[in-house]
Amino acid sequence: MKSSKTARSSPTAPRRLTPAELPAPDWWPAAAEALLAAHGYGPQGLALTPNPEPLDGLIRLILAQQNTWAVAQRQWEALKAAYPRWEAALLAEPDEIAAVLKGAGGGLAQSKAKSIWGILQRLAEERGQPSLRFLRRLPPTEARAFLQGLPGVGRRTASLLLLFHLAQPAAAVDGNIERLLHRLEVVPPGWKADRQEEWLEGVLPADAAYRAAFHRAGVRHGREICTRRDPACPACVLRTWCSSAQFFMGDGNAAARPTD
Numbered sequence: 067m068k069s070s071k072t073a074r075s076s077p078t079a080p081r082r083l084t085p086a087e088l089p090a091p092d093w094w095p096a097a098a099e100a101l102l103a104a105h106g107y108g109p110q111g112l113a114l115t116p117n118p119e120p121l122d123g124l125i126r127l128i129l130a131q132q133n134t135w136a137v138a139q140r141q142w143e144a145l146k147a148a149y150p151r152w153e154a155a156l157l158a159e160p161d162e163i164a165a166v167l168k169g170a171g172g173g174l175a176q177s178k179a180k181s182i183w184g185i186l187q188r189l190a191e192e193r194g195q196p197s198l199r200f201l202r203r204l205p206p207t208e209a210r211a212f213l214q215g216l217p218g219v220g221r222r223t224a225s226l227l228l229l230f231h232l233a234q235p236a237a238a239v240d241g242n243i244e245r246l247l248h249r250l251e252v253v254p255p256g257w258k259a260d261r262q263e264e265w266l267e268g269v270l271p272a273d274a275a276y277r278a279a280f281h282r283a284g285v286r287h288g289r290e291i292c293t294r295r296d297p298a299c300p301a302c303v304l305r306t307w308c309s310s311a312q313f314f315m316g317d318g319n320a321a322a323r324p325t326d
């Protein structure tokens with residue numbers, strides 16, 4: 067005879083939905099369109115011009131990781147002055163590249179130099195030249211897989227490259243968009259940027275111009291309206307749909323909101 071402990075059926079925890087399985091609420095398309103319109107974009111989105119050399123775009127994105135735009139731009143200019151062609155950077159040591167980046171200011175010079183040199187070396191070894199032009203001929207999933215296999219390139223950097231430099235319909239999530247989606251409560255509180263990107267892939271139109279506009283609008287909305295500490299809910303075009311608006315317009319304790 068089974069003991070009462072083993073005979074009792076244990077409650078089974080419900081399986082969590084994957085990003086691809088979680089549907090968007092009915093109001094999502096209207097809210098996304100309102101977000102775009104609030105930041106000057108129509109439903110046609112943002113016209114994109116593919117970068118003639120996506121490797122330049124990738125190196126700029128690596129420099130921009132945890133740097134301000136101004137510092138990343140200074141580092142880019144210093145790098146191009148020291149190495150007008152990437153073949154020249156490949157002949158240098160990572161420490162020399164790091165010294166160039168340090169001279170332009172900004173942090174993480176050593177690890178960024180190591181990533182940049184590692185990318186150049188891998189491309190030279192595997193593709194015969196330091197170039198990412200071949201990515202234009204690959205399906206987006208293969209291009210993403212190749213990019214995410216490069217040193218210093220995570221999902222977000224790959225998404226930004228696919229979207230803004232290859233004009234592929236990728237979805238990219240930064241800290242501003244991550245906070246916005248949590249406050250709208252369209253994704254579970256524990257989902258970080260990677261899962262949110264996967265979710266957006268399924269709920270935004272598969273159009274690069276639309277997704278580029280959504281990214282720009284979402285980032286700007288997070289910086290100017292749905293800020294971390296003091297969201298301007300009364301001025302927000304999303305407040306009709308936002309589950310957090312009442313909270314912030316009530317006691318206003320933004321810092322205590324658990325999903326931020």
Ligand code: SF4
Nearest residue numbers: 292297299302305308
């Ligand atoms: Fe953010 Fe408030 Fe707008 Fe909601 S209503 S998205 S909390 S600014």
